[in-house]
Amino acid sequence: MPVRAALRLSPLGDIWHKPALSAVAALALVLLPLYLAGRLDLVLYAAAGSMCALYGHGLPYATRAKALAWVTLGMLSGTGVALVTAALTDSIAVRVAVAAILAGLHKAVCDATRIGPPGNVVLTFIAASAAFVPQHLADVPMHLGVGVLGGVVAWAVGMAPGLIRPDGPERIAVARALEAAARLLRTRAENDRAAVRVEAGSDLHQARQAAAAAVNAAWQTLLRSGAADRRQGLRRLLVRGETAVALVSAERPRVPAAELVADADRLAAFARELRKGRRLPEPSNVDPQTAAAEQAELAGITAEERAPARRAIRRPLLDIARRWRTVLTVSGGAAVAGWASMALGVGRPYWAVVTAAAVFAANTTLSWNRALQRVVGNLLGVALFTLLVPVTRLGALALIGTVLVMQFVTEAAVTRNYWLGSVFVTTMAILMTEFAGAQPVPALVADRWLDTCVGAAAGLLACALLPDRRAAQRVRDGLDRLESAVAQEGSPPAGRDAARGRLRAALVELREAADVAAGEWWSAALPHERIAAAERAGHHRLAELAT
Structure with a gap:
């Protein structure tokens, strides 16, 4: 399997600073009051809400407002289930099973709704951590209330830039x-x-x-x-x-x-x-035929706007019914990882659960890349943690400052490669355990490293044993949709715009399906010549409709 390509660094993302600043601001706004109140033991619950500030940065503000509310609700729902589990049972095996089921559900829902980065990983990390925190049932409402306050802060931070731009x-x-x-x-x-x-x-x-x-x-x-x-x-x-x-x-x-x-x-x-952010530029004049075509497209988009928008919202929700493989694979791999970690005597098996859930990707090739990146990043992150421990143990403010720095750097690093982001995520995750009290460094390092290896192996094994056998069929379905869209005639302006919309969507969906199927081990052979011909015809037809 490729190694160099999996570790190659990409250019820095174009808007990395937006989630970075939002996450730091939201986390700081909950950490500092807890520090002043002398209740840093509540950091995990506050983080359950404040970490939602990482989501939705590519969405328009009208949509972002709803998305952040749903993410916060999903985060706190999973955290609530985990906290109740921790209060009702001392069985580590049961806690692992609940955390694994939540991991599968998080992955399926995030994929279906296409919420975007950081996807299911943050949701699973918080919920799995909460499942292993000593808990009394009477304290759960108060802890969730702290999470709600963190979520309100995250929502406000995520929406604040809309006041300026x-x-x-x-x-x-x-x-x-x-x-x-x-x-x-x-x-x-x-x-x-x-x-x-x-x-x-x-x-x-x-x-x-x-x-x-x-x-x-x-x-x-x-x-x-x-x-x-x-x-x-x-x-x-x-x-x-x-x-x-x-x-x-x-x-x-x-x-x-x-x-x-x-x-x-x-x-x-x-x-x-x-x-x-300057004044909108005005496109230069074009020939009358092109100008008429552009005006026709704008008129068609206005006429068709409402119906496509409703379909775009409903379709991901309907896809949830077809996510059983994702739930089964992620939950199974995460449970096996957690139970294996228990058998090895690791004190924090939820780290193995999170790693197994993070490894799962669209196909087995990508899962291998993610497993390799996770292992490399976590190993380096553990080393970075050992270097920072003397600084973080100077006092609570030093710990808070280091966590905020790690959060900021993570968002820049992860856009270059997942393994580089994992270095700082790992360091921050271990440092978060320090808010509940200082832990022996050798035990923390050993637990994290062993859990990473066990989780990566279990997650990759689950992906390999349960490949997506419908990947090739989705390619054929995508081909049929694209070829049908190419063959359809549209009447300007609205009909032609609808045809353009179908063509654009069909081209993107076919390419995504083909890329996923090409990276799935033991997948049926793909009709590459037919795919290339259909894409070429689609682009030609799209050009005809646009001019």
Whole structure:
């Protein structure tokens, strides 16, 4: 299996500072009052709410408000179940089983709703930790109340930037789409100069897929904003990006490379203006035919806006019924990891539960990568913890400051690679146990390292023994949908816009399904030629509808 590729560092994420600052602010706003009240023993319960500030940073504020509320409710529901379990039974095996079931449910719901990073890992970490905290049933309401207060802080912190830049998430989404379109135009210009033939898997093919995904994501973000009139300028920019993308269709006359590069530069300049929060740029004038097509698309989007938005919300909820494999695999792997950790005499088997849940990914290849990254990151994180212990034990304020620094650095590091983020997550997770009282360092290090290895092995084994046998079938279903969308005719303006929406969604879904199936061990052979032909036809048809 690949090792170097799994550990390779990527560029720093474009909005890493937003979850980083939000998480630090929310955590600080609950840690400092607890410190002043002399109740740092309540940190875990407060963190159950405040950690929700990590979610929803790519969502428009109208949608984010609801998403953060649901995440907080889900977090506190899982924590409540864990706390009640801890109060009712002293059986470690039962606590592991409950934590494992919660881990499976967290993974399935996060995948189905596509809540985005950090996904199920934070939810599972808090719930699994709570299942092993000494608890009295009478104290559970008060502990959950502290969590609710933390959740209110997280919600307020997550929504606060909207007071300054209410269209910030939409600007970022459109900027990403324009940047992807600019990269596509430059790649096409380079290929034309070199007379390179377009093949499946080529740079141009990948750039087309990236542009289709970015444009689709931008439209979803704009349609969720609930402010069509105030976002019309962003829509015009996104439509202009789509028009530029249509220029790379192989069935159109060749556009001079210099013109493609000039268009790419203009789109990149628009994106920079959007990211800097400046006044919305105005696209330059185009020929009457293109201008009419763009106006038709904007009119069609307005006509079709409500129905697609409702489908986008309902569809993930309907997918929950098909998540049984996820629940079974994650819960089974997490339970085996926790019980194995118990058998080895480890004092904190919930760490093994969390590791097994974190290892599970879309396919076995990605699960292997995640297991390797987790092991490497945790080993280095344990080493970092041993170096920081002398500092953190200088006093409560030193411990609080170190935890906040680790939280901030984590969000920057994880965008470069999961293993790098795991270094600081591991350090912070171990430091969080120090709020309840200083622990012997050798025992903490040994427990964490052993739990990591056991959890990674159990999670990977569960993925290997229970592969997604429907992965290939989803590719065939995606092919059928895309080919059907290509064959359908649309009547402008609304019908043509609906056809564009179906094509964009079908292209993205097919590529996602193909990538997942290609990384699933022992999966049926994929029809690569048919996939390449369908994607090529989809892009050509999308170009026809956009011009």
